[in-house]
Amino acid sequence: MEAESAAGGAPSTRRWRHALEDRRVLAPLLIAPAVIFIVLVVGLPFGWAIYLSLTDAIGGSLSGNWVGFDNFTNAWSDDNFQKALRNTLIFTFASQIIVVIGAAILSAFLVRDFRGRWIVRFLIVLPWAAPVVLSTITWLWILDSLYSVLNWTLDRLHLDNALVWLFDVTRFEEGAQVPLQWLGRPNLALAAITLVHAWRILPFAVVIFIAGRASIPNEVEDASKIDGATGLKKLWYVDLPLQLPIALVAVLFGIVFTAGDFAVVYILTAGGPFNSTQVLPTWAFQIGINSGSLGEGAAISLYLFPLLVVVTVAMLFFARRAQVS
Amino acid sequence: MSEASDEFEAHNSPLTRSDLVKRAGAAAFAVSMFGALPEKALGFYGPLRFKNKQLSGELRIMTWAHFVPAYDVWLDQTYAKQWGEANDVEVKIDHINNALLFSTGSAEVAAQSGHDLFWFISPPSSFQKQVLPVNDLVQEVTKKLGPMSKVAKKSTYNPRTKKFFGFPETYAPDPVQYRKSYLQEAGVSLNTWEDVRKGAAKLKQIGHPVGLGMSNEIDSNMLLTSLLYCYGGFIQNEENRIVFGQGSNRKGAIEALEVMRDIYRNGMTDEVFAWTAASNNQAFLAGRLSMALNAISIVRSAEKSGNQVLADDTWLASIPRGPVMRLGNEHVMGVYVIWKFAKNKEAARKYLIDQQLNYRPHFVRSEYYNFPPWTGAIKGGFETIRKMAAQDTHKPKGKYTVLTTIAEKFTTNPGHPGHTNAVIDEIFQTWMLPQMFAQVAQGKTDPADAVKAFDTKAKQIYRKWKAQGLV
CATH class of the missing domain: 3.40.190.10 (Periplasmic binding protein-like II)
Structure with missing residues (x-):
C-alpha cells in the first residue's frame, strides 16, 4: 500500500491522470461543454425547425403529418413572402453599404488625437451597447406618426418642405404628405428601417475598423507619407486594401445581424404599411406563431439558412485570412 | 360602486381557516359531551362543508x-x-x-x-x-x-x-368616439358611412381628420371587418365557407373599399397606415382626431387626463350604418383557455x-x-346594464347608455355570419384586411383586384385549416 501511495495513488487514479494528460482525451473533454451547449440551444432547435418545416404542424403541437416540401413551395408562391425575402436582402445589403462608408469615415476621424475623442467614441458605440428593443422603441418615437421629434425639428427649421423639394419625396413616394409619415408609406418605411439598421450596426463596424487601422504597421504609414500619399489617396491605396480582410469580417457580421434581425421591423412597422416592410423573420413569426401555421413558419425561416451559410463560410474564411496576415 | 369587500360573493359559503378551527373545536366538544357519535355532534353544529376546500x-x-x-x-x-x-x-x-x-x-x-x-x-x-x-x-x-x-x-x-x-x-363593444364640437363646427353627422364619406373633407379642413386605421394592428382589423359587414361584404357565410369574391359579398366589399379610399383621400392622412394599437387613442387624446372607433379606453383616458374640455366633448355613438346593415365587431373578445x-x-x-x-x-x-x-x-x-351605464356621472350625463345598445344590437364576432375560427384568425394575424384596404387607399391596386386577391388567399387558408379539421 505504501509503495502504491509513494508511486502516486491507486492504479485507477493513475490511469485517469495519465488519460487527462493525453491530448486525445483532454481536448475533447475541455471542448465538450461548449459543444453540448451549442447542440442543445442551436442544434436541436434547428433540427426541430427542419422537421417542422416538412410537416403540417400547427400552433399548439410540436409534430404533424409529413407534407414534404409543400410548406416551402406554398411560401414561395405567396406575394408577402416574396416581399419579405426582397426586403430582407434590401435591408441587409443597403444598410451594410451605409455601414461600410460610415465606418471608414468615422474610423479615420476617430484614430486621430483630438480633445473629447473618448466622449465621441463612447457616443458612437452607445447604439451598439443599448438593447436593440430599447433603441428601436426610441426610433419608433422619433418617427412617430404624431409626435415625431424628427418632423418637429424639420418643421422648426423650416426644412420639411425643403426636404420634400430636395429629395423630391412626392416622386420618391407618390402621394406622400408633409409632415412625412416615415412609417406610413412603403418607400419611406423601407428607408427608415434601413437607416435604423445602419445606425445600429455602425458602432460595431467602427470598432472593427479602428482595430484594423491600429494594426497597420507604422512603417507602411511612413512609407506612404514619403511617397506623398495623403487624404483620399492614402485611404484608397493604403488604408482600405490593408483593412479589407478585417473590414469584410465586420460586413459579414453585419449581414448576419441584420438578416436575422426581428426586433427592428417588428417594433417599427409590424411589417406595415400593408405588409410592405415584412422581412423573413417577422413573416415567419406572423405565420408560424401568431397564425399558428408552425410548419409553414418554420419553412419561411429556413429560407434564410442558405444565405446565412454562405455568409458564415465567407466570414470564417476572411477571419482566418485576417488572422494570418 | 360597491365596496371591495362586498364584491366577492362566494357561492358556496366557503369556510375560512378560523371557521374550520372553530367547528373542529365545537365538534370535539360535542363528541366529548355526547360520546363518539359524530352524526350527533355534527347535528349539534351543522354539517362540515368542505366543498370549496377540495x-x-x-x-x-x-x-x-x-x-x-x-x-x-x-x-x-x-x-x-x-x-x-x-x-x-x-x-x-x-x-x-x-x-x-x-x-x-x-x-x-x-x-x-x-x-x-x-x-x-x-x-x-x-x-x-x-x-x-x-x-x-x-x-x-x-x-x-x-x-x-x-x-x-x-x-x-x-x-x-x-x-x-x-x-x-x-367582450367589449366598439363604439365610435367623436368630438362633438368638431362635428358641429363642420356640420357633419356620423349616422351612416355615406355621412362619414361626405363629412371627412370638412373635418380635415378644420384641422381634425378622421381616424380610421389601415395599419398592421388589431384595431384596424376590427374596424375594417365591421365596415365590410355594413356594406354586406362578408368573408365567410354561416357555414364558414369563404364567399368574399362571390355575388353580393364581392359587390359589398368593393363598395366598402371605395368608401374607405374616399374617406382617406379626403379626410385622413398617411398616419393611419403607420399606427400601432395605441395610436388612435394618442391622436384623439392629443386633440387631433375628430372621430375614431375604439373601445371606451379613449373616453376613459380623456376623463382621467384632467382635460375637462376634452372629456366633456368626447361623445359615444354606434358604428355608422352602411347600405346593408349597422353592425360592428366586438373590440375585445376575452377568452380563457385551460x-x-x-x-x-x-x-x-x-x-x-x-x-x-x-x-x-x-x-x-x-x-x-x-x-x-x-x-x-x-x-x-x-x-x-343600461341603467348602470346611464348613471355614469361624466358629462354629458348618459353618454355611456349607447354602449348597451351597441352591445345588444350592433355587436358581432369576427367572421360574422359564421364563427370565429382559425381561418379568420390567420386572416387577422397576417393583416390581410389592412393590407387590402391600404393598398386600395394608396392607389396601389383597384378594389376589384384587391377583392379577388383577398378571396384567393382566404380560400387557400380555408383549405389549410379544413385539412386540420378545425373548420
Whole structure:
C-alpha cells in the first residue's frame, strides 16, 4: 500500500491522470461543454425547425403529418413572402453599404488625437451597447406618426418642405404628405428601417475598423507619407486594401445581424404599411406563431439558412485570412 | 360602486381557516359531551362543508394588461386574493401587453408548461388541440345564468368539433368616439358611412381628420371587418365557407373599399397606415382626431387626463350604418383557455365559473369596459346594464347608455355570419384586411383586384385549416 501511495495513488487514479494528460482525451473533454451547449440551444432547435418545416404542424403541437416540401413551395408562391425575402436582402445589403462608408469615415476621424475623442467614441458605440428593443422603441418615437421629434425639428427649421423639394419625396413616394409619415408609406418605411439598421450596426463596424487601422504597421504609414500619399489617396491605396480582410469580417457580421434581425421591423412597422416592410423573420413569426401555421413558419425561416451559410463560410474564411496576415 | 369587500360573493359559503378551527373545536366538544357519535355532534353544529376546500395549491393565470389599469389592481389585489382565500388556492396573475399574448401562449405550448389559465384578447382558434374543451363549464354557467350571448358563442364554439375551445370571459363593444364640437363646427353627422364619406373633407379642413386605421394592428382589423359587414361584404357565410369574391359579398366589399379610399383621400392622412394599437387613442387624446372607433379606453383616458374640455366633448355613438346593415365587431373578445398541461385544472375550472356567476363587479371595476358574455350575469340583463351605464356621472350625463345598445344590437364576432375560427384568425394575424384596404387607399391596386386577391388567399387558408379539421 505504501509503495502504491509513494508511486502516486491507486492504479485507477493513475490511469485517469495519465488519460487527462493525453491530448486525445483532454481536448475533447475541455471542448465538450461548449459543444453540448451549442447542440442543445442551436442544434436541436434547428433540427426541430427542419422537421417542422416538412410537416403540417400547427400552433399548439410540436409534430404533424409529413407534407414534404409543400410548406416551402406554398411560401414561395405567396406575394408577402416574396416581399419579405426582397426586403430582407434590401435591408441587409443597403444598410451594410451605409455601414461600410460610415465606418471608414468615422474610423479615420476617430484614430486621430483630438480633445473629447473618448466622449465621441463612447457616443458612437452607445447604439451598439443599448438593447436593440430599447433603441428601436426610441426610433419608433422619433418617427412617430404624431409626435415625431424628427418632423418637429424639420418643421422648426423650416426644412420639411425643403426636404420634400430636395429629395423630391412626392416622386420618391407618390402621394406622400408633409409632415412625412416615415412609417406610413412603403418607400419611406423601407428607408427608415434601413437607416435604423445602419445606425445600429455602425458602432460595431467602427470598432472593427479602428482595430484594423491600429494594426497597420507604422512603417507602411511612413512609407506612404514619403511617397506623398495623403487624404483620399492614402485611404484608397493604403488604408482600405490593408483593412479589407478585417473590414469584410465586420460586413459579414453585419449581414448576419441584420438578416436575422426581428426586433427592428417588428417594433417599427409590424411589417406595415400593408405588409410592405415584412422581412423573413417577422413573416415567419406572423405565420408560424401568431397564425399558428408552425410548419409553414418554420419553412419561411429556413429560407434564410442558405444565405446565412454562405455568409458564415465567407466570414470564417476572411477571419482566418485576417488572422494570418 | 360597491365596496371591495362586498364584491366577492362566494357561492358556496366557503369556510375560512378560523371557521374550520372553530367547528373542529365545537365538534370535539360535542363528541366529548355526547360520546363518539359524530352524526350527533355534527347535528349539534351543522354539517362540515368542505366543498370549496377540495381545491388546493396554486392557480397561475396569464392575462393582458387591461386598458383600464385600475381594474388590474382590483383583480390582483382584491378579487383574486379573496377568491383564493375562499378556495384555499394561491392565485398568481401575470399581466402582459396584449400584443404578446399569442406568442407567449405558443411558447407555453411548446414548453408544455406555464399557466393554468391563459387569457387571449381574441378567440385562439389555432390552439384548439392543446386546450381542454369547456362544454361542461359553459353548460353549468348557462344553467344558472341563462343563454350565452350570440357574440360569445360564435367566438368560442367550433361547430365542426362541437366543442367550446375557450371560455368567454368578457367582450367589449366598439363604439365610435367623436368630438362633438368638431362635428358641429363642420356640420357633419356620423349616422351612416355615406355621412362619414361626405363629412371627412370638412373635418380635415378644420384641422381634425378622421381616424380610421389601415395599419398592421388589431384595431384596424376590427374596424375594417365591421365596415365590410355594413356594406354586406362578408368573408365567410354561416357555414364558414369563404364567399368574399362571390355575388353580393364581392359587390359589398368593393363598395366598402371605395368608401374607405374616399374617406382617406379626403379626410385622413398617411398616419393611419403607420399606427400601432395605441395610436388612435394618442391622436384623439392629443386633440387631433375628430372621430375614431375604439373601445371606451379613449373616453376613459380623456376623463382621467384632467382635460375637462376634452372629456366633456368626447361623445359615444354606434358604428355608422352602411347600405346593408349597422353592425360592428366586438373590440375585445376575452377568452380563457385551460391548457391540457395545466397543473391545477380543477381550480381553473372553478375560477372561471365563479367569475362568471359573479360578474357584476368586473363590469363595474372595468368602468363598463368588460361586458359579460352571459348577459344574465348581471341580474336584470341588458336592462340593468343600461341603467348602470346611464348613471355614469361624466358629462354629458348618459353618454355611456349607447354602449348597451351597441352591445345588444350592433355587436358581432369576427367572421360574422359564421364563427370565429382559425381561418379568420390567420386572416387577422397576417393583416390581410389592412393590407387590402391600404393598398386600395394608396392607389396601389383597384378594389376589384384587391377583392379577388383577398378571396384567393382566404380560400387557400380555408383549405389549410379544413385539412386540420378545425373548420
